[in-house]
Amino acid sequence: MAKIRYYYNTETCKYEAIKATKKALFFNVLGFIIISFVMSLGIIYVYRTNFTPLKESRLRAENDKLKLDWGILKEQLGTAYQHVDELQFKDDHIYRVILDAEPIPSTIREGGTGGHIRYENLMDQNLEDPSLILNTYEGVDDLKKKLYIQSKSYDEISSILTEKAKIWASRPAIQPVNNKELKRIAGGFNPRRFHPILKKIHPHEGIDFTANIGTPVYATGDGTVTAAYRSATYGNVIFINHGYGYQTRYAHLHEFNIMNGESVKRGQVIGYVGNTGRSQGPHLHYEVLYKYKAIDPINFFQRDLDNEEYEKVIELSKKETIPLDY
Ligand SMILES: [Zn+2]
Structure with a gap:
């Protein structure tokens, strides 16, 4: 049974039953629903604004760490580049000059590695900052190529040195008798x-x-x-x-x-x-x-x-x- 509510009528000086119409009931329920919905939205908004979900927070931290790591990797790549450049310089301007060997043509040393097309799959991943990763990948490929060419160059220098050592050992280079006093x-x-x-x-x-x-x-x-x-x-x-x-x-x-x-x-x-x-x-x-x-x-x-x-x-x-x- 529905509970009957009463109110005090000052005109009749009696308690009289409150007659709830269907219409009033409908608006009461609707109002309740709207207020509840608005409050829920408010609670969600306040929560989202002030509290980051734990999983998202962890992902953001990992992302920041990865960005930092890629940055460090890029710096180390730069240092490795400098070392390779020094090796190339010594190779072209010291070793090959001393051994009278042709320098490695710059077209071979500076030749490209194939361009962006090699990293298309990387670009498709919709990364936040693809240039950092892209540049690093390109840098590593370029460095690998430079090291390969340098390694081949050292192989060639090594064989030239072996041949030169043979020539130097063969060429007459001492006096045929002991002549320390230079009197002979x-x-x-x-x-x-x-x-x-x-x-x-x-x-x-x-x-x-x-x-x-x-x-x-x-x-x-x-x-x-x-x-x-x-x-x-x-x-x-x-x-x-x-x-x-x-x-x-x-x-x-x-x-x-x-x-x-x-x-x-x-x-x-x-x-x-x-x-x-x-x-x-x-x-x-x-x-x-x-x-x-x-x-x-x-x-x-x-x-x-x-x-x-x-x-x-x-x-x-x-x-x-x-x-x-x-
Ligand atoms: Zn003689």
Whole structure:
């Protein structure tokens, strides 16, 4: 049963029942619903404004952290770039210059990596700040490419160095006898030498070193003995082929310490000073040939002499002396 409500009628001085019409009831209910709805909206608005849901809050924190991480990554990428640029600079301007090698063309070093199309899927993800991630990805790709080219360049430099080391080891670079006191040079290279005994121009195509019979004679560079025999003019003579166009000859030896065809190293004793062949006294006649043409051996003592000693040796080799061989 519906509860009957009463009110006090001052005119009739009686309590009378309140008669609720359907219309009044409808508006009462509607008012209640509207007020409840408005209050609910208010509560939701206040909550959303002042309180971030826990999950969203965590996602925002993670997002901020990720942005920070990408920023740090980008900075580290910049530092790595600087290091690679330094390596490239040393490669092109120091190593390749010293080794007389061609620099890597800038078109290869600076070549692109394919542009934005590679990152289309990244752009489709509707990211808040795609440029940060995009630039970093591009940077990493570019760095990988630069490192690959640099690595290939070092491989090439390494093989050039190996070849150069072989050339440097082979090229004649010391005196063929022990000459620390610089007193052993008795005659220098002279293509226009007038021979006092033969009374004619008789080129002297080597340097003569005076030394007692039996003094060790050294190979002046790595190579292969191509001949070791007794010649009428050179006496006991050794020929060494050093490769790369260079040969040396060691004449008037007392005896050999190597076999024909043997490989020799710079500084190895190959024979001993003698007075064999057309020789006026114990000495070593030493020649350097480049592409079968005798050249001045004075230019091939660099491993033995400092600048001052080199000057002195040049002076000694130019002195007119009585030829020891003819
Ligand atoms: Zn000579």
